[in-house]
Amino acid sequence: MAGLDILALLARMVDLLAIVALVSVSVFGRPSRRIIMIVCVVAIVLPLLRLVLQAAQLADPGQFARILQLVAFDTRYGAVMLARAVLAVLLLLAWRQRPLAIALVLIDIAALSLLGHGAASSWPLFGAIVLGLHIGAACLWLGGMATALFGIVKRQDGAAVLRGFAPLGLACVAVLIVTGLLNVQIASGDILAAFAGGYGVVLIAKLLCFTAMLGLAAVNRFALLRHLDRTGTAAHRAMLALAGETILGAVVIVLAVLLSSGPPA
Amino acid sequence: MKAVIGIVTALALSLVAPSAWAHASLQRAEPKVGSEVSPPPQKVQLWFTEALEPALSKIEVKTAAGKLVSTGQSDVASDDRHRLQVGVGSLPPGLYRVEWSVVSVDGHKTSGNFTFTVK
Numbered sequence: 497m498a499g500l501d502i503l504a505l506l507a508r509m510v511d512l513l514a515i516v517a518l519v520s521v522s523v524f525g526r527p528s529r530r531i532i533m534i535v536c537v538v539a540i541v542l543p544l545l546r547l548v549l550q551a552a553q554l555a556d557p558g559q560f561a562r563i564l565q566l567v568a569f570d571t572r573y574g575a576v577m578l579a580r581a582v583l584a585v586l587l588l589l590a591w592r593q594r595p596l597a598i599a600l601v602l603i604d605i606a607a608l609s610l611l612g613h614g615a616a617s618s619w620p621l622f623g624a625i626v627l628g629l630h631i632g633a634a635c636l637w638l639g640g641m642a643t644a645l646f647g648i649v650k651r652q653d654g655a656a657v658l659r660g661f662a663p664l665g666l667a668c669v670a671v672l673i674v675t676g677l678l679n680v681q682i683a684s685g686d687i688l689a690a691f692a693g694g695y696g697v698v699l700i701a702k703l704l705c706f707t708a709m710l711g712l713a714a715v716n717r718f719a720l721l722r723h724l725d726r727t728g729t730a731a732h733r734a735m736l737a738l739a740g741e742t743i744l745g746a747v748v749i750v751l752a753v754l755l756s757s758g759p760p761a
Numbered sequence: 762m763k764a765v766i767g768i769v770t771a772l773a774l775s776l777v778a779p780s781a782w783a784h785a786s787l788q789r790a791e792p793k794v795g796s797e798v799s800p801p802p803q804k805v806q807l808w809f810t811e812a813l814e815p816a817l818s819k820i821e822v823k824t825a826a827g828k829l830v831s832t833g834q835s836d837v838a839s840d841d842r843h844r845l846q847v848g849v850g851s852l853p854p855g856l857y858r859v860e861w862s863v864v865s866v867d868g869h870k871t872s873g874n875f876t877f878t879v880k
Contacts, residue, residue, distance in 0.1 A: 550868055554817060554864060570817075572866045573814070573868040610866075612867060613784075613811070616812045616866045618843075620812065
């Protein structure tokens with residue numbers, strides 16, 4: 497894999513993590529102005545960087561400027577990335593108005609879903625909706641966990657966030673399972689065949705991480721949450737479990753980017 | 762019980778979901794790959810597994826000696842974004858090589874080639 501391809505993969509990973517951060521601060525958090533600034537600037541820069549990297553990957557020597565113009569203004573990829581950068585600018589301006597901020601993040605996720613394999617299939621609307629729901633549920637789940645973890649670490653309202661998040665987290669998991677199966681079918685044409693080769697190894701690793709996350713979430717929900725306000729030990733264990741879940745979630749994002757970048761075996 | 766119903770529903774849905782095969786692959790071609798055709802075709806048409814970006818997708822048709830015989834710009838059909846075509850004018854008998862390079866709407870680039878013969 498060329499250096500440019502690795503850079504493009506890294507940019508996609510950071511881009512997805514930035515969307516999780518956007519969901520975290522707009523839906524769950526009461527972030528400081530500084531945090532909002534950092535998250536929004538990353539969310540503005542990453543789509544533009546991905547646009548440049550995409551053009552660099554496609555361009556023959558000496559053709560970069562022409563291809564960059566083509567990619568930016570004559571392709572769906574360019575339209576989506578430019579729109580996402582504008583959305584992040586709007587979010588930076590409107591982050592105090594929570595409903596508007598949430599709407600902007602949802603539009604961002606919907607725009608990103610237009611670049612999935614499903615949106616390029618024979619049923620583009622169906623494919624885009626499935627991917628959009630998958631990304632949205634993943635961001636809600638990870639964003640909720642990250643916010644709860646931040647709250648517990650800072651001794652703020654992590655327990656409250658965790659309690660309020662439990663039903664939503666369960667719904668997210670259900671959506672992730674259904675849309676995950678559909679996404680594999682859309683990408684491979686055969687769920688069982690998708691488990692073959694290198695693609696299958698990454699897919700299995702992602703499923704194992706997801707299962708481990710479910711296990712940690714269950715420990716938090718059923719064993720630790722009820723004691724969270726009373727004992728420091730429970731808070732400490734909940735923090736460790738949440739940190740584990742969040743790290744596994746980041747690994748799942750890395751694996752998801754690998755899956756979406758290469759064809760199934 | 763609800764979980765079981767949910768999983769069964771998801772599996773059933775996944776069986777009927779469309780497949781995109783992740784990256785645009787050549788699905789079929791006219792003239793067909795490796796075929797012998799008569800009379801000569803007026804254009805070469807390729808169908809791909811994913812929708813294409815017109816600005817970044819092209820076909821070149823060349824003689825066995827490498828001379829370009831395709832005419833004008835390749836274009837993606839307005840009624841079917843999976844189909845790419847290019848005109849070839851009047852082709853004398855001989856072997857022709859079709860070279861294609863496409864970018865699907867999800868941003869992935871693929872390329873390939875095949876030959877056909879005009880009898």
